[in-house]
Amino acid sequence: MKNRTKKQSRFAFNQVELSDALKVTRMTISRWSKVPGSPPRTANGRYDVASWKRWAETEGRKQPITPDMQQAKARTIRLKNERLEIELKALREQYTPIALVRKWGQELSEAVTPIIRSLHTIAPAVVALSTADAEIRLREVEDEILTKLNEIRDKDA
DSSP: OOOOOSSOOSEESSHHHHHHHHTSOHHHHHHHHTSTTSOOOOTTSOEEHHHHHHHHHHHTOOOOOOHHHHHHHHHHHHHHHHHHHHHHHHHTTSOOOHHHHHHHHHHHHHHHHHHHHHHHHHHHHHHTSOHHHHHHHHHHHHHHHHHHHHHHHHHTO
């Protein structure tokens, strides 16, 4: 088996080597090879690098991969992965969308505000009661508050 080095060769043994020589992706070579008029393989199945370079330049298809393109592609992949991780966490109920949290906060505020506003009206009613009766009345108010909070919880469950 011959030792193939990275030096520029007249022929590429496969699309990967051709893509390296032309500084494009293997997928690009695959697409280009389907275009009518693109250079065919040689009789022994190899690719003539010089023919492909000329064809790419005359067809205006030469788009070398630049470091900026590689960075942009890597960033795109990272962002897609982050989005998939968020979607998985949402499916596993490990993540709650901010819109839902805001909705719950609004509902909680709407339920708790009237309760808080009514607390000062309890004091005069409790003052005139015995300690035992005051405790009963305060437990009733507490039960009302907890019932309203449970209704909010159960609504989205």
